[in-house]
Amino acid sequence: MSDELYDAGMRVRREVLGDAHVDRATANATEFTQKFQDYITRAAWGSIWTRDGLDRKTRSCVTLAVLTALHCHGEIAMHVRAAVGNGLTADEIGEVLLHTGVYAGVPAANEAFAIAQKTLAEMGEPTAQPRTTG
Incomplete structure (x- = not known):
């Protein structure tokens, strides 16, 4: 099924999340989940992420703020990677999570910081690496 909204959504989804992630998500789609994959491609990526605002x-x-506030732990790492690809530094990601903690709660931000640190460390971010003691 292809249309302009779907095609635009798939293009942005791939640009933001990367081909490997999108290929995995679409390859793992089943008859049960295919409608949801189509929906998020059109609604989130085709209708919202393509806007100029x-x-x-x-x-x-x-x-990142909304995912943290809603305790969507399974989505945070993916969107930390996307945020880096969209130009955010590790420090800026930390500021977003710190700011979110004030409004969404410390436990939500604490979990998001843990996920973000692990993800950034895996990506080779120096500030997210464990400290060595000498």
Whole structure:
């Protein structure tokens, strides 16, 4: 099934999340989940992420804040990677999570910080590496 909204959504989804992630998500779609994959491609990526009103860096900030506030732990690592790809630094990601902690609660931000640190460390971010004691 292809249309302009779907095609635009798939293009942005691939640009933000990467081909490997999108290929995995679409390859793992079943008859049961296919409608959901189509929906998020059109609604989230085709209708919202393609809009001119916010740049992708800002959209990543908003996304990380909302995912943290809603305790969507399974989505945070993916969107930390996307945020880096959209131009956020590790320090900026930390500021988003710190700011979110004030409004969404310390436990939510604490979990998001743990996920973000692990993800950033895996990506080779120096500030997210464990400290060595000498």
